[in-house]
Amino acid sequence: MFSIQAFLDSFGPLLWAARYTLLVSGLGIALGLVLGALVCAAALSRWRAARFVAALWVSFLRGVPLLVQLLLMYYLLPVIGINVPAIVAAVVTVGICASAYISEIWRGAIGALPPGQSEAAVAVGMNNRDLWTRIILPQAVVMSLPALVNELILLVKASSLVSLVGIMEVTRASQAQAATTFRPLEVYIAAACIYLLINLCLAGLGRYLEHRMAV
Amino acid sequence: MDWDVLRQYAPILLRGFGITILAWAFGTVFGMALGLVISLAQRYGARPVRWVLQAYIEVVRGTPFLVQLFVLYYGGPLVGLRLDALPAGLVGLTIYGSPYFAEIFRSGFDAVPPGQAEAARAIGMAEPAIVRRILLPLGLVSALPALVNFSIILTKETVILSVITVPELMYQVQRMSTETFRYLEANLVLALFFWGLVELISRGGRRLETRITRHLLERPGHG
Amino acid sequence: MADASSVEIRGVDKFYGSFQALSAIDLSVPPGKVTCLIGPSGSGKSTLLRCINFLEVYDSGEIRIDGRMIGYDAPGGRRMSGGALRRMRQSIGMVFQQFNLWPHMTARENVAEGLLRVRRLRRAEAMARAEAALEKVGLGDRMDNHPARLSGGQQQRVAIARAIAMEPRLMLFDEPTSALDPELVGEVLGVMKTLAGEGMTMVVVTHEMGFAAHVADRVAFMDRGELVAVDTPEAILTRPEDPRIQSFLRTFHERNSF
Amino acid sequence: MADASSVEIRGVDKFYGSFQALSAIDLSVPPGKVTCLIGPSGSGKSTLLRCINFLEVYDSGEIRIDGRMIGYDAPGGRRMSGGALRRMRQSIGMVFQQFNLWPHMTARENVAEGLLRVRRLRRAEAMARAEAALEKVGLGDRMDNHPARLSGGQQQRVAIARAIAMEPRLMLFDEPTSALDPELVGEVLGVMKTLAGEGMTMVVVTHEMGFAAHVADRVAFMDRGELVAVDTPEAILTRPEDPRIQSFLRTFHERNSF
Amino acid sequence: DQLEDIKAAGKIVTATDMHYAPFDMLNNGTYEGMTKDLFDEVAKEIGVEPVYQDIPWTAELPGLEVGKFDIVIAPVTITPERLERYSFTPPIADATVALVKAAGNDEMTAPEDIAGKTVGVQQGTAQFRQLQAYGETLGGVDVKEYGTTDEAYADLATGRLDAVAGSLPNLTYLVKNRPETFAKFEPAQFGEPTYFAWVLRREEESETLLAAIEDAMAKMTEDGRVEAIQTKWLGSYTELPATAPGQ
Numbered sequence A: 001m002f003s004i005q006a007f008l009d010s011f012g013p014l015l016w017a018a019r020y021t022l023l024v025s026g027l028g029i030a031l032g033l034v035l036g037a038l039v040c041a042a043a044l045s046r047w048r049a050a051r052f053v054a055a056l057w058v059s060f061l062r063g064v065p066l067l068v069q070l071l072l073m074y075y076l077l078p079v080i081g082i083n084v085p086a087i088v089a090a091v092v093t094v095g096i097c098a099s100a101y102i103s104e105i106w107r108g109a110i111g112a113l114p115p116g117q118s119e120a121a122v123a124v125g126m127n128n129r130d131l132w133t134r135i136i137l138p139q140a141v142v143m144s145l146p147a148l149v150n151e152l153i154l155l156v157k158a159s160s161l162v163s164l165v166g167i168m169e170v171t172r173a174s175q176a177q178a179a180t181t182f183r184p185l186e187v188y189i190a191a192a193c194i195y196l197l198i199n200l201c202l203a204g205l206g207r208y209l210e211h212r213m214a215v
Numbered sequence B: 001m002d003w004d005v006l007r008q009y010a011p012i013l014l015r016g017f018g019i020t021i022l023a024w025a026f027g028t029v030f031g032m033a034l035g036l037v038i039s040l041a042q043r044y045g046a047r048p049v050r051w052v053l054q055a056y057i058e059v060v061r062g063t064p065f066l067v068q069l070f071v072l073y074y075g076g077p078l079v080g081l082r083l084d085a086l087p088a089g090l091v092g093l094t095i096y097g098s099p100y101f102a103e104i105f106r107s108g109f110d111a112v113p114p115g116q117a118e119a120a121r122a123i124g125m126a127e128p129a130i131v132r133r134i135l136l137p138l139g140l141v142s143a144l145p146a147l148v149n150f151s152i153i154l155t156k157e158t159v160i161l162s163v164i165t166v167p168e169l170m171y172q173v174q175r176m177s178t179e180t181f182r183y184l185e186a187n188l189v190l191a192l193f194f195w196g197l198v199e200l201i202s203r204g205g206r207r208l209e210t211r212i213t214r215h216l217l218e219r220p221g222h223g
Numbered sequence C, D: 001m002a003d004a005s006s007v008e009i010r011g012v013d014k015f016y017g018s019f020q021a022l023s024a025i026d027l028s029v030p031p032g033k034v035t036c037l038i039g040p041s042g043s044g045k046s047t048l049l050r051c052i053n054f055l056e057v058y059d060s061g062e063i064r065i066d067g068r069m070i071g072y073d074a075p076g077g078r079r080m081s082g083g084a085l086r087r088m089r090q091s092i093g094m095v096f097q098q099f100n101l102w103p104h105m106t107a108r109e110n111v112a113e114g115l116l117r118v119r120r121l122r123r124a125e126a127m128a129r130a131e132a133a134l135e136k137v138g139l140g141d142r143m144d145n146h147p148a149r150l151s152g153g154q155q156q157r158v159a160i161a162r163a164i165a166m167e168p169r170l171m172l173f174d175e176p177t178s179a180l181d182p183e184l185v186g187e188v189l190g191v192m193k194t195l196a197g198e199g200m201t202m203v204v205v206t207h208e209m210g211f212a213a214h215v216a217d218r219v220a221f222m223d224r225g226e227l228v229a230v231d232t233p234e235a236i237l238t239r240p241e242d243p244r245i246q247s248f249l250r251t252f253h254e255r256n257s258f
Numbered sequence E: 001d002q003l004e005d006i007k008a009a010g011k012i013v014t015a016t017d018m019h020y021a022p023f024d025m026l027n028n029g030t031y032e033g034m035t036k037d038l039f040d041e042v043a044k045e046i047g048v049e050p051v052y053q054d055i056p057w058t059a060e061l062p063g064l065e066v067g068k069f070d071i072v073i074a075p076v077t078i079t080p081e082r083l084e085r086y087s088f089t090p091p092i093a094d095a096t097v098a099l100v101k102a103a104g105n106d107e108m109t110a111p112e113d114i115a116g117k118t119v120g121v122q123q124g125t126a127q128f129r130q131l132q133a134y135g136e137t138l139g140g141v142d143v144k145e146y147g148t149t150d151e152a153y154a155d156l157a158t159g160r161l162d163a164v165a166g167s168l169p170n171l172t173y174l175v176k177n178r179p180e181t182f183a184k185f186e187p188a189q190f191g192e193p194t195y196f197a198w199v200l201r202r203e204e205e206s207e208t209l210l211a212a213i214e215d216a217m218a219k220m221t222e223d224g225r226v227e228a229i230q231t232k233w234l235g236s237y238t239e240l241p242a243t244a245p246g247q
């Protein structure tokens, strides 16, 4: 029943399509981490306005499905005269959406740090930047690594939604392949292997960092 | 906006939303329970058990839910496992969520200072009681936001159940849009329903968070 | 109170990586007696104490409580089962150097926890005994505070109450008065004297030479992971032979005279 | 070393909810002098110390350092800006009762951190000064250990080294010797004496009556959030008038004689 | 005017879901199929370069409406509801609904044998409507809707379905590829004749483009190119109307 040949044959086109999966999720992750840090900073800021914006950002982006966000970005922006190329729309949407989840993960980890840690830094007159980069983030990032790796792996997989705007990534390529060979099971398992490979790298990197940074 | 279309489709949309909520709740509760069991087995289990579970985590976490569901539903019968769409969806969601929850619990447990469990061990408390009374409540402090985060992600993953014909919200919305071409309305329905659900979940999460951390983080003290 | 326990330590070594924290420790703690461990910072006092209830795994030698080896089924043998270790620990109490109070429980709940889960007392009885223990250490008015809302000394007293409420046959104290003011130190030492009088075996890591002098039956002096001397308090504290002990004590006398 | 600071505390109140932790505290700390805060557990010593560098927000009254009010721009006025508060804190050092070492840094890095980020020294110089400070407290051989791998007394000494390496003009010590053995207490107090001699202003919460007697210029006795008396060490420690102080000291003498 | 814009740009931007054999397929990453062969010729007639984009079906019509592409060249079944909202080009193929079953299932042969059985079909398609209507005349068929026909085929293979309804060309291609698993009914087709065509925006701007495409296709029918392409992909030639019926 299961055709090994069809399974092996799928890898050619799927690996080719993996370029886009890597591109969109790689850039999306980078953007998500940077924006996530900013949003998290806003959420913990002293200014009520910044906190409000951050809360709205998180609420909207976690609340509305990525699918809908992508359609908004790609199909509705042109209605008000803004037209972006598909790949840009894809990366930006994925990055922005990830930032909401990432900022929540970091907010949680930071909240769980004992207050004595920052008190000791504040008491020597350390400025905010150093307080964050030297004391709070190194500890919070280590603590949040497992949840962060979870999120990044989800992101790699969520990048399949960008096929909606015409980008041929792994999932889309596997659907196309399945529709010509009429062997979806074999093709999809091949696609899963490719995702697994990418995600094993991410998980491995996460574990390596966890061990290296553990005290 | 075409209100007539929405009014006409309201009953099936609401039914779809009901199934979405059911699937989310089931996946969260049982996925979390399975994840907790996995993380505990990893903490206390023998080395081979830990290896097997680690492999389970990496494989289930590293592959798309769509494929897992496809294999379970369309591939299962090849090996004699024949589930109906909804049970297959619920089981699939539970399995899919479990490794994520397991990793979050693991990091929560790791963040509990070792002295906390030592103090309990020193008076001869049994490990199950230590988990229940010390590790879980303290581990939750750092894990809760990530748990809520992932539970919110699970709401979105329920839409994939439409692939195996579970008539959840996405399935019904797609039906409405292919039958009426009301794409704007369709996406609006998706956005509003999900936003409402997620808002509820994250509010509940925030509540719990402040309740749990109230006594812990006010002042230094190693407690 | 049940019978007091004895502790026999024979040739115990403990390594952290390549650093040897304990070298060939031999020590007998007779039942119903108070043994004080004194010595410089980093000399291995906490490590030895933690080996006695096997919170720290020792690498060789043996530690026996009432003749029964803890941690292993025989010298150099296999690890003891979890259940057996737990049963042994149920009759051992410990007050940690860093307190290790449970931050999500009030003072009362911290003390009652072991009574409920280990002694399996009914809730009302556990609470009553927890309250009595807290009263004893002068915390009657702070029972509903969580640890984060207690001063350093108050936290330490909760830790002491938590240990004594369990009525163990062997008690391990790791600097139980470090955060206490002189008045309280007096009170807490009083409580400990009473327990000692009632025949509980105690091993106390302390920097309180006065306590060692007045209450201890034996004093052990440690330095760099070695047990330098074990003897009566007078022998160690008033006419020590070892120059390390002499220098250790000199500064103490200078400082506390006024 | 820069000029020593003076501290003026006037009518300071502090509430935790409805519980009053400090009531109308008045205290002057003259520049270059050592002031000891003593008193029972829970009397508000740590709280007062933490108000001086505004880690704890006080509710009324004023605290001035070198004439400049800390925390507010005027009595009952608005909160001070973050930058201004930071600049004031740069000349204030603090050793916490719970140490608050940074667990992700080694002992050396813990000490060097402030020198690098606040004093903006070059890396090599910061490390050299950190090592010197650690040598001073007897930790030359433990500089690469993370806090989790240090004994209680070693941790406390890293905290002390971290504070003195910054050479502040005002130093706040919260029980800086609680985890130290008598010998080390002597050494650390020696270091503090030197600093005092060099003209650093110090406020020290301590239970070491000997230190108070030998080093302090003034001793303040606190009880239940009130400042009961401030005077010379002799006045407070050898012929106290207040019965609360008398009873507080009695137990101390009993205990430390042997 | 859309035609002028396209000519000025020198290219026409299209969208299709590249997994609907034999019309649109990806073969090792290269787009091919009957649609492509036809549209290559149409574009040549108009004198512009075709730009092919793979867009999932759900996003095609919304994208067309906001001008992300000029034309949807996925084979879309002409229905009265769709005619109200979109313009259709002349038909490119017969879309009449047909049935497949599992190979070796001898219990059913003719379409009416599906009475009382479970039949899968793609959600929201014209084939779905026709299957439902046909089911009612048979006194009840259990219709199960899928996101794509591929999933319906997969469920037919697992045995959860007794048959799947789809367009004849697609089913023919399926059976040709996996004869060991699937088989056609005899006769395969039932219901009203319907057609596949391409879709344009229904607006004045697009009228000249529609006219240009109609001219091109008429010319191609005349000179035998349509027949050649149909034979290549479908194995036979059916004559088709010169404009979308009902438009």
Ligand SMILES: Nc1ncnc2c1ncn2[C@@H]1O[C@H](COP(=O)(O)OP(=O)(O)OP(=O)(O)O)[C@@H](O)[C@H]1O
Residues within 6 Å of the ligand: B218, B219, C142, C145, C148, C149, C150, C151, C152, C153, C154, C179, C180, C181, D016, D019, D021, D040, D041, D042, D043, D044, D045, D046, D047, D048, D097
């Ligand atoms: N966050 C808080 N909420 C409520 N009460 C508090 C809080 N923090 C401290 N307290 C109470 O304030 C009082 C003063 O505490 P403080 O830490 O200043 O005492 P202290 O004099 O330093 O005692 P010790 O010598 O035991 O360290 C104590 O009774 C304590 O219970």
Ligand SMILES: Nc1ncnc2c1ncn2[C@@H]1O[C@H](COP(=O)(O)OP(=O)(O)OP(=O)(O)O)[C@@H](O)[C@H]1O
Residues within 6 Å of the ligand: C016, C019, C021, C040, C041, C042, C043, C044, C045, C046, C047, C048, C097, D142, D145, D148, D149, D150, D151, D152, D153, D154, D179, D180, D181
């Ligand atoms: N996990 C560890 N890894 C490496 N070295 C360690 C570790 N834990 C403790 N040590 C070292 O072992 C030695 C003994 O530590 P221990 O805590 O027993 O000292 P102690 O006598 O209790 O000192 P103190 O009076 O300061 O508490 C110290 O030098 C310490 O640095």
Ligand SMILES: [Mg+2]
Residues within 6 Å of the ligand: C045, C046, C047, C097, C174, D151, D152, D153
């Ligand atoms: Mg110790």
Ligand SMILES: [Mg+2]
Residues within 6 Å of the ligand: C151, C152, C153, D045, D046, D047, D097, D174
């Ligand atoms: Mg204090």
Ligand SMILES: O=S(=O)([O-])[O-]
Residues within 6 Å of the ligand: B126, B128, B129, B132, C117
């Ligand atoms: O020992 S328990 O009662 O907590 O299971």
